[in-house]
Amino acid sequence: MAQQLARERWQAALQHAFFLTVLALSVLGTLAGTDMTTRAALPQLGLAVGFIAWYTYWIVLRGGADRPPMPYLIGAAVGWAVMAAVDPALLPVGLAVLAPYCLRRAGWSAAGVLVVGAIWLGQRFATDGYVDVREFLGCALGMAAAVTIVGYIATLEREGHKRQRLLDELTATQAERAAAEHSAGVLAERQRLAREVHDTLTQGFASISMLLDSVRDELAPGAPAARRVEQAMRTARDNLAESRRLVHALRPAPLDGTPLTDAVRELIGRLAEETGIEAFTTVTGQPVALPACTEGELLRVVQEALTNARRHAQAASVSVTLSYLDDVLAIDIQDDGTGFTPATRHPGVGMTTMRERVASVGGALAVESAPGEGTTVTVTLPLPAVSPTGAPSSDSVDFPADTPTYGLPDDAGRITRAVSVP
Incomplete structure (x- = not known):
């Protein structure tokens, strides 16, 4: 970018210098070619100064280079027409008129050179009644030289723009590669941490639970030590469950090639199995495949919302709705729990993390809740454009026949409303 700006500044300076040079040579050549007094030269000089002021306003100050x-x-x-009428010898000033075009538009500038040359020859013929061979050849050679120079400059300009486009594409490609490598590194680190947690904390808590279970069997029922062992077992099991949830958070289903809809149904199924909460999954529209990192972030947001409903909402029913619209994916996580007042409650780490995750993939998160009326967490994310040939026309989702469902099937036997995964 800095090189492009520097090149544009040098190009603009060259253009201004070309304008001043052509104008000065035309005016000075006219004044030097005749025995003219200062008073007689004032019209030419005044027109030249006005021409410079006009160029300065539109091209230099207004940025029209x-x-x-x-x-x-x-x-x-x-x-230019007025100057040529005052003194026909000022016809070459037309090249100064074309200065902003000579370095950027070869066709315009070449046509202008030919027009200026033709007018000059016509003026000579109208004045003298004929055109000398030397004047004709000089004009023709001058026009050929001017057109050649203009074409050469325009070629350099095109090559410069082409080179700049290649540099921009290379920079964008390098940025995309760096982002992909960063994302791959993050995913690899998450997988490593998940393995470490699973092989250390999770296995350790499982072993502690088994040992405490054996100790409890050896103690007399109702003994004080038995109650302490029971409390320790409960703590170990809670931490075991937390470590397992942490492993699932670090290694979401999309990392294993599972679609987002299936991963959400798996979360709902696990929630219903572990807590007994009535849980539902609803999918509407045609699911659209998203990048693995995007689906991973969305799954973690759903997981955190379900964890909040599990821990704090005291809900009896939880539903997750994934709505694939034409250009937006909307995910609603709703529970019938105790609810709260969002305006008066300080957002915790979990809610802040959810907002950051959604924002990182270009989406938006909203929370609606009221005391005693449950909570609804809504995530909206723009969907990538899908070509008409590659997008399925159906708005329904086919689920396996052995999947327990709620809702009415359509004529084709497909469920388009709700799916409950026990």
């Missing part, structure tokens, strides 16, 4: 505005071209053409 890259794309000259139409008002500049109209005003400069009128000024």
